[in-house]
Amino acid sequence: MGRQKAATKRPPGMTDVAKAAGVSAQTVSRVLSGHPNVQDKTRVKVLAAVEQLGYRRNNAARALSSGRSRTLGVVTLQAPSSSRGLVLSGIESAARSAGYAVNTATTASLDTSAIEAALSQLADEGVEGVVLAVPLIHTSHRIEQLTRSLPTVTIDGSRTPATEIVAVDQALAARLATRHLLDLGHDTVWHVAGPQEWLEAANRLDGWRGTLEAAGRAVPPPLEGDWSPASGYRNGLILGRIPDVTAVFVAGDEMAFGVIKALYELGRRVPEDISVVGVDNIELAEFCRPPLTTVAQPFAEMGALAVTHLLRSIADPAAVPEPEIVEPHLVIRASTAGPPS
Incomplete structure (x- = not known):
């Protein structure tokens, strides 16, 4: 009709x-x-x-004489984050090199309506394609309609039928961290997870649990944070009061900083009493006390890679989207050691 x-x-x-x-x-x-x-x-x-x-x-x-806006859109969260800043920097640098500008639409939440509004804003601004830098917890008819009409790349592994994926293997990140702690001699590894509505947090939880189960080790009950240092601190106060805890895998570096602060306040030394591993390898991880062992994610490179995929989709809208999964790597520093004797 x-x-x-x-x-x-x-x-x-x-x-x-x-x-x-x-x-x-x-x-x-x-x-x-x-x-x-x-x-x-x-x-x-x-x-x-x-x-x-x-x-x-x-x-x-x-409708301009060129028929092109030469502009890409990015949907991201309003809350400040070192990793999101690096992703955006990578997107802007790659877009600029390709002769494109970048318009950013921020959303205060991950609600479907908020993401719909951000995508609609970018569509109204005439962007040629969108990098969706927030997880799609739930989709909707409107989101699917918008991502069909605009070439869209997601960078956390979530997708609609029309989007293309560029993502880090988050389950592998968890396996690297957990295996490192087990190889140091720890009987098991506790976990401070990210919010489970985030696909990357859920994948890290699965990777941690699967590694422990495959090694025949006990799987402690996971604790959940919200990516903030404050939530890591709250969970650190719990972990520091459990005598059997000797190793902790934390789903984000900023939460790991909070965990370490809480452990020190409780008189638990890192790594002499408890080893801690994070994820992200943000700039401050190297300057933590002690320097944080972490699983590095190539945030700026992921942003640039998303632009490469997006420009390819713009050039050939009929192409079948193919996911590209990037492997993280472990960076060993002074926050991990063998268990106390």
């Missing part, structure tokens, strides 16, 4: 908006691209015409 309607009535174009607003098509383009050299009253007239005609802003950039 929608296609029949489109065949009988042409959707409004930029020239229609220009005519309704009494300005040139170039002025419409400037308004819709956020150009600063436009008078406020002109901007208001153009936006009113856009609303009146039902003209979607993403049509603006695509």
Whole structure:
């Protein structure tokens, strides 16, 4: 029915908006691209015409003489994070090298409606493709519709039928950390997990549990954090009061910092009494006390790789998306040692 309607009535174009607003098509383009050299009253007239005609802003950039906006979009969380900053830096650097700008839409939560709004914002801004740097806990008809109309790459392993995946093997990250601690002689390894609505946290939990089970070791009850140092500190206060704990795998470096602080406050030394391994290898990990053993993730490289996949999808929309899984590696520092004798 929608296609029949489109065949009988042409959707409004930029020239229609220009005519309704009494300005040139170039002025419409400037308004819709956020150009600063436009008078406020002109901007208001153009936006009113856009609303009146039902003209979607993403049509603006695509109707320019080049037919391309040369802009990519990124959906990310508002909360500050070293890893997210590195991913965004990698995206921006690779996009700039390819002659693209980057528009970022932040979301305060992982609710479906919030992600829908962020994707809609980027579609309205005329981006040619999107890097989805947040996990898709649940999808919706609207999200699937948007990711079908815009080439989309996810970087945490979650996907819709139309998205392409670029992700780190998070189960392998957990296996590397857990195996390292077992090889040092620890009987078992406790785990401070990330929030389980995050696919990468769930995969790390599975990798940790599977490694212990494969080694015939006891699997302690996992504790859950929210990626923050404060949540690591709270869980560290619990772990530090359990006499049998000698090794802990923490699902994120920032939580590991909190765990170590709590252990020291309880008189438990790292690594003499308890060994700690994190994940991410953020810049501060090397300067922790003691320097943190961690599983490194190539965040900036992941951002650049996502852009490479996205540009390929833009160039060939009919191509079948193929996932690319990147292997992390263990960085051994002074926070791990054999168990106390």
